[in-house]
Amino acid sequence: xxxxxxxxxxxxxxxxxEIVDADGVGEVGNAKCGDIMKIFxxxxxxxxxxxxxKTYGCASAIATSSIATEMIKGQPIEKAVxxxxxxxxxxxxxxxxxxxxxxxxxxxxxxxALRDYYEKQGIDPTPILGEPVHDCHDCEGCAH
Amino acid sequence: MQRFIYADNAATTAISKPVLDxxxxxxxxxxGNASSLYDLGGRAKMAVNTARERVxxxxxxxxxxxxxxxxxxxxxNWAIKGIAEVMAKKGKKHIISTAFEHHAVLxxxxxxxxxxxxxxxxxxxxxxxxxxxELEAAIREDTALVTIMYANNEIGTxxxxxEIGEICKKHGVIFHTDAVQAVGNLKIDVKAENxxxxxxxxxxxxxxxxxxxxxxxxxxxxxxxxxxxxxERGRRAGTENTAGIVGMGKALELAVATMDERSxxxxxxxxxxxxxxLKIERSRVNGDRASxxxxxVSLCFEGVEGESLLLMLDLKGVAASSGSACTSGSxxxxxxxxxxxxxxxxxxxxLRLSFSDDNTLEDADYILSVLPEIIERLRSMSxxxxxxxxxxxx
Numbered sequence: 001x002x003x004x005x006x007x008x009x010x011x012x013x014x015x016x017x018e019i020v021d022a023d024g025v026g027e028v029g030n031a032k033c034g035d036i037m038k039i040f041x042x043x044x045x046x047x048x049x050x051x052x053x054k055t056y057g058c059a060s061a062i063a064t065s066s067i068a069t070e071m072i073k074g075q076p077i078e079k080a081v082x083x084x085x086x087x088x089x090x091x092x093x094x095x096x097x098x099x100x101x102x103x104x105x106x107x108x109x110x111x112x113a114l115r116d117y118y119e120k121q122g123i124d125p126t127p128i129l130g131e132p133v134h135d136c137h138d139c140e141g142c143a144h
Numbered sequence: 145m146q147r148f149i150y151a152d153n154a155a156t157t158a159i160s161k162p163v164l165d166x167x168x169x170x171x172x173x174x175x176g177n178a179s180s181l182y183d184l185g186g187r188a189k190m191a192v193n194t195a196r197e198r199v200x201x202x203x204x205x206x207x208x209x210x211x212x213x214x215x216x217x218x219x220x221n222w223a224i225k226g227i228a229e230v231m232a233k234k235g236k237k238h239i240i241s242t243a244f245e246h247h248a249v250l251x252x253x254x255x256x257x258x259x260x261x262x263x264x265x266x267x268x269x270x271x272x273x274x275x276x277x278e279l280e281a282a283i284r285e286d287t288a289l290v291t292i293m294y295a296n297n298e299i300g301t302x303x304x305x306x307e308i309g310e311i312c313k314k315h316g317v318i319f320h321t322d323a324v325q326a327v328g329n330l331k332i333d334v335k336a337e338n339x340x341x342x343x344x345x346x347x348x349x350x351x352x353x354x355x356x357x358x359x360x361x362x363x364x365x366x367x368x369x370x371x372x373x374x375x376e377r378g379r380r381a382g383t384e385n386t387a388g389i390v391g392m393g394k395a396l397e398l399a400v401a402t403m404d405e406r407s408x409x410x411x412x413x414x415x416x417x418x419x420x421x422l423k424i425e426r427s428r429v430n431g432d433r434a435s436x437x438x439x440x441v442s443l444c445f446e447g448v449e450g451e452s453l454l455l456m457l458d459l460k461g462v463a464a465s466s467g468s469a470c471t472s473g474s475x476x477x478x479x480x481x482x483x484x485x486x487x488x489x490x491x492x493x494x495l496r497l498s499f500s501d502d503n504t505l506e507d508a509d510y511i512l513s514v515l516p517e518i519i520e521r522l523r524s525m526s527x528x529x530x531x532x533x534x535x536x537x538x
Binding site: 007010011013016027031032033034035036037038053054055056057058059061062 | 447448449450451452455459477487488489492524525526527528529530
């Protein structure tokens with residue numbers, strides 16, 4: 001059902017944990033739907049110095065969190081802003097159709113953490129990131 | 145080599161060696177069509193009839209009350225749609241069932257609902273068992289059918305079938321039971337338990353897949369689900385799956401002969417797992433602890449998601465399920481666990497272990513040796529677990 005990349009990131013997830021003095025923290029999803037992703041960012045001079053995640057969810061939720069954090073770690077903040085769920089899916093060599101929403105969650109979790117960062121900096125995040133998404137938005141996985 | 149433990153026998157079982165041996169001739173030299181007149185066909189017919197007698201005697205029925213089908217889902221569909229059609233003509237369009245039936249029952253009922261039937265789904269409460277007074281109160285003048293599963297496929301709870309049969313008899317209502325998980329595991333007597341129709345499936349008791357049977361009490365006539373040739377006394381068309389039917393008959397005969405001994409063994413494995421797993425913080429057993437299938441353990445672990453748990457177990461060589469294998473493509477938690485009143489977030493963290501003759505107490509010990517560290521690992525990366533713990537401290 002899953003690609004080798006998904007299984008590899010699920011069994012050896014990168015960047016698991018928390019950053020106590022994070023510059024931005026974002027959480028998306030909810031327990032009712034079966035997945036929650038929480039992203040912690042450490043940003044210095046426009047560069048994502050460190051990123052950690054905590055995820056409750058299925059294997060693809062854990063794998064998408066892991067690869068998404070790898071894709072933005074050490075990168076300029078713009079890279080994180082531009083990260084799309086499609087790029088996450090491609091990096092994992094594909095996801096089953098009913099698991100695509102996990103990649104959407106990963107994108108949203110990073111955006112939520114960036115939003116928190118910009119707000120803390122006194123910058124309005126909406127022109128940069130668009131309107132915030134609500135829980136379960138874009139999620140076709142369940143009926144809630 | 146890494147250990148492999150198959151703990152998903154409620155999904156399917158392995159064909160046993162004696163069953164395969166019994167089937168082999170009908171897959172090779174004895175290939176005749178059981179409806180043909182020459183001797184090769186006659187021998188196939190005799191083999192089918194022997195299997196029919198074996199299946200009948202396993203549930204206390206007569207051989208002419210057993211109809212072979214393509215499996216449990218077909219049997220359920222035939223029984224429910226057939227009774228519905230007959231009773232609708234008498235103006236009876238109300239069916240009573242439970243909230244946690246298999247989809248092979250629930251989906252036909254949903255279809256009937258669209259066609260004007262009224263469906264009452266009895267609650268199964270926290271212990272996964274219906275209440276007889278609620279059943280009796282639900283029966284009406286226009287009740288066409290009561291269909292209640294013998295034993296649940298996900299949580300293994302066993303219903304008070306003979307009491308249900310008694311109530312149905314008293315009110316003159318037809319009683320069907322989906323006994324797919326129960327046949328071969330529990331003592332069944334369709335006459336003593338007043339069962340009018342009973343569905344079974346061969347691959348749940350070490351027989352082959354793609355074959356099942358429906359018991360229809362003598363005197364009860366329902367329209368065919370599959371029309372065509374005159375097989376199964378004109379009531380189920382299609383060339384007999386001779387090898388499958390032979391395998392089913394042999395498997396059920398063996399399952400019944402070894403039932404008491406196996407039941408003891410599986411109960412010991414089951415109870416060891418339940419006791420061991422409950423030592424894990426914030427874990428629970430789903431469904432009644434005593435009134436359940438000997439080989440079924442259903443657990444929930446808070447703060448953990450079921451699919452991750454299953455894949456981690458798979459990496460440790462344990463094949464298990466989070467609920468029913470039939471719904472594993474779905475993202476919603478199991479309707480069975482929700483019917484027990486469990487909140488979504490707890491129902492997502494489910495694990496079903498189901499055992500057969502091939503398992504041992506050492507398997508239970510191995511599972512208990514890997515399970516806590518897997519739960520611990522998943523919880524260590526779970527923000528939901530962090531929340532549960534912080535709420536605990538406040």
